[in-house]
Amino acid sequence: MNEWEKDRLAVKVASMYYADNLTQDEISRKLGIHRTTISRLIKTARQEGLITIAIRDDLKPYYALENKLETLFGLKEVYIVSSQRVQEDSERQALGKTCAELLARIVQDGDTIGISWGSTMKEVANALKPSPNQRPTQSQIVALCGGPGNLESDNHVNPIVGKVSQAFKAKPYYFYAPIITSKRETKEAILQDDSCVTVTNLWHKVRIAVVGIGAFSESSSVLSTGYITLQDQEALRQAGAAGDICSRFYDLAGRRIQLDLADRTISVDLDILKGLNYSIAVAGGAHKVPAILGALRGRFVNVLITTEETARLLLETANETVEAAE
Template structure:
């Protein structure tokens, strides 16, 4: 590199080999008879002189900023915001796209040996239906909650666990109990059954949990509209319940609401979610923003997958409270 022209030529050549021909630095080193450390320095110089200009085309750069804000404020591992390029009131399309995003994320992080816990409901079904071309893993999918009274079998947690397991070529365990029992004695009897004991033993070994976030005002909530009676709902309203995960309730500040209902509910306790490496909360709609905010403040989830309008509403509510 005796002169500027020669310097520029060498920098351009090496940059072309690396960025266009996609040779490794080791391959360039051998071809150019230069030390590998020199190749690294020359590539940096090519960028500093403007010979190489790297640009990342971010069609949704505003979403990236939103994700970063939520990750920072709530100390989350990752936030994925799905853009709304359609009518934001179209809940079917919203749920479909959210499900696809959650399916891609799970396929990215899951590995052999993982034990994955699942909730029930329409959001979980949308994820299960979006699991296409996934990798095969030696994992176990296990329900984290009992079944609901909803008469649509595809929403049941055992069906959902089966769909997840089939997509990944993995194993599924099943739960033989309702999410809400009629009384305390029924619950005590069911949780002593050998089949439930096996499921519960897996709850203490969870690596990943995927959960929806329920809002009491939404008619799509399978629990509030089915298993609970008016007396139960009045009790939760009196305690300012803002949402639920796995049919366990909390307020806007993320405080768990304990009541006699817990003596009838069969699901993983919210406090145990904090010991799991990945707890993926999947939920969207502006109406659910308070429920999601409570879940974030309670640190019940550490990954959030949601829509743009929902994310903005969460930040607005957090700033105002």
């Protein structure tokens, strides 16, 4: 975690303590940080002048944005990646590094961690650096979906699971199945395989899930794989698809789209994600705003990591759609 991120976290904790009147125990539960660390961060924020009567000017806009999104969508936590960090790295790399820092903070020995696929998830895995002093853990890293066969290998769920498991010295559980089958009967037969049963059973033990959010557009990863036929794409378009998580599609209001395609999809159910301690979405970009908004309204995730530009567009779009509905 760099100095700016340390300061940002200290400001967030101190603001929750002083401005929001939360106790240190409440902050600890909300952020997944030990109470002793909460106390230290509050002390640091005061001693280093990060907070006085007001939040330091360069950090205040980020906290305000995070707080607005958390309140509007009932989120556990929002992480706004600074414009400076996006300029230093690519957008996906900046998102990946921020997610890696969050995981390093909240993962506990024995956790079962679910991982999805995609280019942003690849950057999360790349940003996780194994510590030389890291001992083997009892944690498990499990794939949350099958994978398209023609997808660039680094973006495939199994290599990502492998890298994350190496970083935490945890046991990987790979998923050797396509994400979408041509027939429902094919899916049912695949899921009867013992190795698949092991993975799908672990989905119910996940404490932390990290997922990307796909936009429903011609340039989206899931559509470009060819696994979704033109007929399926048209059906999704007619149903008002806004985005997907693990190829589970939903509309702008967060309503799941239940077409024949859903019965042929091999991935975690969105209901499982809704019930987790941490369901972390990592996504940014103007083209993904409708998809992210639908995911937040459906409450499929409770933590969002995104960019400053995307956060502002989310708030604007949310207000516009509410006004249009009225």
